[in-house]
Amino acid sequence: DVKVTQSSRYLVKRTGEKVFLECVQDMDHENMFWYRQDPGLGLRLIYFSYDVKMKEKGDIPEGYSVSREKKERFSLILESASTNQTSMYLCASSAPGHNTEAFFGQGTRLTVV
């Protein structure tokens, strides 16, 4: 079974903390993505990566950074968490080309207090 695994299902952090969200895929996919899901707004792309050590900004990169040191792992970093970053975060991976099917993780529900 192909899999995208996110390290935490639920996370509670304090304002100002540095937060790491980890994502691992076992499909040898080149592409990896981080989305944020909010009610009424759907999924919005934060960052994506087409290869190791490579990253591209999505629609809402402010307040976030990413790291991809290995092909299978894509980390989302909140440098200084704020309450408006309380959300569901979804990681996905796909084969080359955005027109291919993306596989999603189960999501991390982050609450910043």
Add this chain to the structure above:
Amino acid sequence: AQKVTQAQTEISVVEKEDVTLDCVYETRDTTYYLFWYKQPPSGELVFLIRRNSFDEQNEISGRYSWNFQKSTSSFNFTITASQVVDSAVYFCALYTGGGNKLTFGTGTQLKVEL
């Protein structure tokens, strides 16, 4: 700019009813791909279908069918004889080479009750 509109925020039906989820898209590209994903309560989005802009043939897979109409820029999804297990949020998405990313609609919450 590309855009996907799912005007139906929430739909409630009784089991065995047919239900259609609407999706309208905007793009200036002539080559593009449309997707539907299902997000059950567990949270993980599941791929349902991909359609490219040159293939307007309707698709049927079991109780699911999709109607792609370029003339109205729509890619609607119908579930026949709905079941409780169909309860989920359904997302329509658009990919274009010009945008180089997948754009999602805001999703439709489908509730199927006994």
